[in-house]
Amino acid sequence: MITYLIIGITSLVSVLAFSNRELLGKLLFNAHAVYANHEWYRLFSHGLVHADFTHLLFNMLVLYSFGSNLENYYFTQYFGAHAGLVFGLLYVTALPAANLYSYYKHKQDFSYNALGASGAVSAILFSSILISPLSSLYLMFIPVPIPSFIFGFCYLAYSWYMGKKGRDNVGHDAHFWGAVYGIVFTLVLKKELFMHFIHQVLSFSL
Numbered sequence: 001m002i003t004y005l006i007i008g009i010t011s012l013v014s015v016l017a018f019s020n021r022e023l024l025g026k027l028l029f030n031a032h033a034v035y036a037n038h039e040w041y042r043l044f045s046h047g048l049v050h051a052d053f054t055h056l057l058f059n060m061l062v063l064y065s066f067g068s069n070l071e072n073y074y075f076t077q078y079f080g081a082h083a084g085l086v087f088g089l090l091y092v093t094a095l096p097a098a099n100l101y102s103y104y105k106h107k108q109d110f111s112y113n114a115l116g117a118s119g120a121v122s123a124i125l126f127s128s129i130l131i132s133p134l135s136s137l138y139l140m141f142i143p144v145p146i147p148s149f150i151f152g153f154c155y156l157a158y159s160w161y162m163g164k165k166g167r168d169n170v171g172h173d174a175h176f177w178g179a180v181y182g183i184v185f186t187l188v189l190k191k192e193l194f195m196h197f198i199h200q201v202l203s204f205s206l
Helices: 002-018 021-027 031-037 042-048 053-106 118-131 148-165 172-189 193-202
Strands: none
Touching: 002 021, 002 042, 002 053, 021 042, 031 042, 031 053, 042 053, 053 118, 053 172, 118 148, 118 172, 118 193, 148 172, 148 193, 172 193
């Protein structure tokens, strides 16, 4: 499965980069390096490296939880034998798409760096939410399940707000635009999912 392949490659490279700062420096997303040195590969390679084991573990757990279901059930239902190809294309193209806003925002700032697969993982998560908006999510410290579409709206609002504040070291812009890309990518391929999503949400009752 493509999900497992992505997890395996990302985990291997991330672990190697933990003890190899030169490798980390070559792969992370530096907007100025992309702009000034035309190192476009960084728009993709940043997803292979993470800040620490916690960062890596969290991203890979979310990718496993939603990616395997999206690839093997939802995408198989809609795309049949091409499910793995579509899933892989979504993930790989989400890496640069999630960071294009940050690129234009920080391309003159040589000190701006970002790393991690969070943007692409957000794309996978929101593609899943679009297809199954009433599925239940269980979050730490919240004792009741949350419908995925409610979580999705809250996640987008929080990411947008925190991205505007810009007061922490988290890539909220990448989270937001990765999520948006996941929705757009899926709708471009299956436009009927828009009305499916609307009908599902309107049928929701507490």
